[in-house]
Structure formats: C-alpha cells, structure tokens
Amino acid sequence: MNFSHLAAALISGLLFGFGLAVSGMMDPERVLGFLDFAGAWDPSLAFVLGGAVGVSALGYGLKARMRRPLLAPRFEVPTNPRPDARLLGGAALFGIGWGLAGFCPGPALAGLVLGLPSILLFVAAMLVGMLLYRLTTSRRPLSRGASR
Amino acid sequence: MTAFLAPLGGGALIGASAALLLLASGRIAGISGIAGGLLGPAGRDAVWRVAFLVGLLLGPVLYRLAVGSWPEVRIEASWPLIAAAGLLVGYGTQLGSGCTSGHGVCGLARLSPRSIAAVVTFMATAIVTVFLVRHGVVR
Numbered sequence: 001m002n003f004s005h006l007a008a009a010l011i012s013g014l015l016f017g018f019g020l021a022v023s024g025m026m027d028p029e030r031v032l033g034f035l036d037f038a039g040a041w042d043p044s045l046a047f048v049l050g051g052a053v054g055v056s057a058l059g060y061g062l063k064a065r066m067r068r069p070l071l072a073p074r075f076e077v078p079t080n081p082r083p084d085a086r087l088l089g090g091a092a093l094f095g096i097g098w099g100l101a102g103f104c105p106g107p108a109l110a111g112l113v114l115g116l117p118s119i120l121l122f123v124a125a126m127l128v129g130m131l132l133y134r135l136t137t138s139r140r141p142l143s144r145g146a147s148r
Numbered sequence: 149m150t151a152f153l154a155p156l157g158g159g160a161l162i163g164a165s166a167a168l169l170l171l172a173s174g175r176i177a178g179i180s181g182i183a184g185g186l187l188g189p190a191g192r193d194a195v196w197r198v199a200f201l202v203g204l205l206l207g208p209v210l211y212r213l214a215v216g217s218w219p220e221v222r223i224e225a226s227w228p229l230i231a232a233a234g235l236l237v238g239y240g241t242q243l244g245s246g247c248t249s250g251h252g253v254c255g256l257a258r259l260s261p262r263s264i265a266a267v268v269t270f271m272a273t274a275i276v277t278v279f280l281v282r283h284g285v286v287r
Contacts, residue, residue, distance in 0.1 A: 006199045008172035013200035015165035016177065016249075017207015021219040023158025026208065029222035035271075035278040044155040049252060051159025052166070056177075056257035059167025069174035076174050077258070078245075083265035090244020091251070095270030097236025099277025101225040104248045105241060106179040106204070108234075111221060113205045118223045122234040129238020130184045 005071045017110040023048040026111050028102025035099055166253050169200070178250020179204070180241035229281075244270075 024030050025048055033042030068074055098104050103111075103122050111119040166177035173196065182197050212218050225233065241247045244266055246255065251270075255263020 005173060006196060008168060009196040009199040010203040012165045012169040012172070012177060013203020014206050014210060015161050015168065015203075016179075016200075017204040018210045019158045019161030019163075019165060019207070021158070021208045021211035022161060023155050024220070025155075025158065026219045027221050029224060030220075032224075032278055032282075035274050036282055037275060038279055038283050044152060047152045047155035048159035048162070049256075051156040052163040052253040053159075053256045055160045055163025056166040056170075056253050057163075059163070059170045060254075060258045062167070063170055066171070069170070069172055071172045072174040074174055075170070077170075077176060078260070078262070081261045083262050087244050087262055087266055088269050090240045090242070091246075091266040091269035092244075092273045093236050093240030094244055094247060095240075095273030096277045097233040097238075097240055098248075098270065099274035100236070100281065101223070101230045101233035103230075103233060103237065104179075105183060105237060106247070106249050108237075109179060109183060109201065110204050110207055113208050114218060114221060116221065116223070118225075118227070118230055119221075121227060122230050122237075125231045125234025126238035127183075127187070129235040129240075130180075130187050130242050131238075132235070133184075133239050133242035134188055 002071075008071055016106065019052075020107055020110050023051075026107045028107075031102040031104075031107075032099070035102075162249075162253055163257070166249070166257070170254075176250055176254045178246050178254060180237075180247040181245070181250050184242050240270075 020026050024044060030042060031045060033040065034045035036042075063075065094104075101122060103119075105126065108119060108122050108126065112123055169175050169177045175196075182200055186194055186197050208219055223230075237247070244251075246263065246266060248270075251263040251266040256267060
C-alpha cells in the first residue's frame with residue numbers, strides 16, 4: 001500500500017461519482033423511469049450502461065495483455081464462472097430493493113454528500129442489511145460444498 | 149439525440165473509473181463489494197476502499213463545481229419503503245456478490261457468466277417490482 005495506489009483508488013472513485021452525476025443515474029425517478037416499461041419508458045439508463053460497459057471492456061481487453069496491474073502484485077478478479085442459488089437469490093433481492101426506491105449502492109453512497117434525509121435513511125438501512133448478511137453467515141465457511 | 153449524450157458520457161466516465169481501478173490496482177469497481185468489505189475484518193485493504201469511497205463522495209462535488217448546480221435527485225418513495233429497499237439492497241448485494249457496478253459495469257464487460265445471470269435476474273425483479281409499485285396494488 002503506497003501513495004500511488006491510494007491516489008489511483010481516490011481518482012477512480014472520483015471518476016465514478018462524477019460520472020454518476022453527469023449520467024443522471026443519481027436521480028431515483030430517472031432510474032425508475034427506465035425500469036417502468038408500462039409507463040413513459042426512459043431509455044437513458046441503457047446509454048449509461050452501454051457507455052460504461054464499452055469503456056470498461058477496453059480496460060479488460062488491456063488486462064489480457066498485462067501480467068499484473070501497474071500498482072499491485074496481482075489482479076483480484078473472480079474466476080468462478082458458474083451461477084448458483086446464492087448469486088441468483090441475492091440478485092433477486094437486490095433487484096426488488098432497487099425497484100422499490102430507485103437506489104442502488106453507487107448513487108446512494110455518492111448522494112450522501114447532498115445531505116438529504118431520505119438518502120441517509122437508505123444508506124443506513126443498506127449498511128444494516130450488509131451487516132445482517134455478515135452476522136448470519138460469518139460462522140459458515142464460504143466455500144462451495146460446505147452448505148447442507 | 150443530444151438528450152442521451154450526458155447518459156452516454158457519464159457512463160463512459162464510470163467505465164473509465166472501472167478500467168483505472170482494474171489496470172492500476174487489479175480490483176473490480178463494485179461499489180457494494182468495496183463498501184461491504186469495510187464492514188468485516190478488512191485489514192490493510194480498508195485504506196484503498198476508504199480512498200475510493202471518499203473519491204465517490206467528491207464526484208458530485210466536482211460536478212457542482214463544473215456545472216454550477218447539484219445533480220438532480222427526485223425521491224418519491226415513502227420512508228418505510230426506502231428503509232425496506234435499503235435492507236434488501238444491502239443484504240441482496242452481499243449474498244449475490246455484487247450490484248449494478250460489479251456485475252453490470254465490470255461483469256458484463258468481462259463477459260462473466262455469473263454476472264450476466266445476476267444482471268438478468270436483478271433487472272427482472274426490479275422491473276416486476278416497479279410495475280407492482282407504480283401500476284399494481286403495492287404501496
């Protein structure tokens with residue numbers, strides 16, 4: 001852990017938060033407008049995702065030509081390709097929560113800086129949800145095959 | 149068409165963030181993973197996670213400085229609904245190992261079968277939820 005590593009994380013976070021603000025994704029009504037196919041559908045989130053995946057894919061393309069990252073000893077990218085019940089169950093719960101209020105973790109955390117009570121409430125509840133997961137699973141090994 | 153330039157440009161910046169974190173630090177730019185990792189015994193990893201989150205918070209501030217106004221945020225949901233949503237998002241992203249950024253922006257970019265399955269699943273449940281809340285009986 002050195003200064004350049006920290007600077008890279010800070011700049012990456014800054015780019016992410018600035019990009020969220022530019023994209024309009026920090027507005028829950030806009031997000032819900034994208035998810036609402038029965039209403040006046042707002043396709044803009046598809047452009048956000050398209051732009052993000054496109055540029056991110058360039059990064060993953062470059063990664064394939066590198067032995068290790070510029071500032072760290074190794075790439076820490078998941079290698080397990082198989083979807084399982086935990087993944088799909090978790091994704092399903094996340095989607096329900098996303099659809100209820102229009103917030104996912106990035107826009108909610110970036111939005112904290114606006115000081116709105118609703119965003120504070122959402123982030124507090126989200127942290128409780130994360131802690132609940134840790135408390136209910138901490139004694140079980142995370143490896144596959146350990147569950148009964 | 150110009151209405152979609154900001155979403156596209158903002159998305160490209162988010163993608164650049166993910167590419168930078170990957171190529172410099174070797175990490176996935178998944179917000180729920182970066183934040184959730186701080187709630188356990190993170191050890192030395194805590195420092196870069198905090199640095200990323202500080203940058204994330206400064207993003208809207210930079211926008212305010214560049215554009216002159218804060219990004220628009222309209223919240224219609226009631227407080228009980230927001231609290232329930234937060235719990236589900238927090239628990240679900242930890243159980244499912246990611247959210248819109250980790251599975252969406254990063255997972256789709258590297259064509260991970262797990263992430264593609266996760267994105268299809270959370271998009272589907274989100275769309276059904278929005279339908280029920282806006283056009284159905286839930287509220």
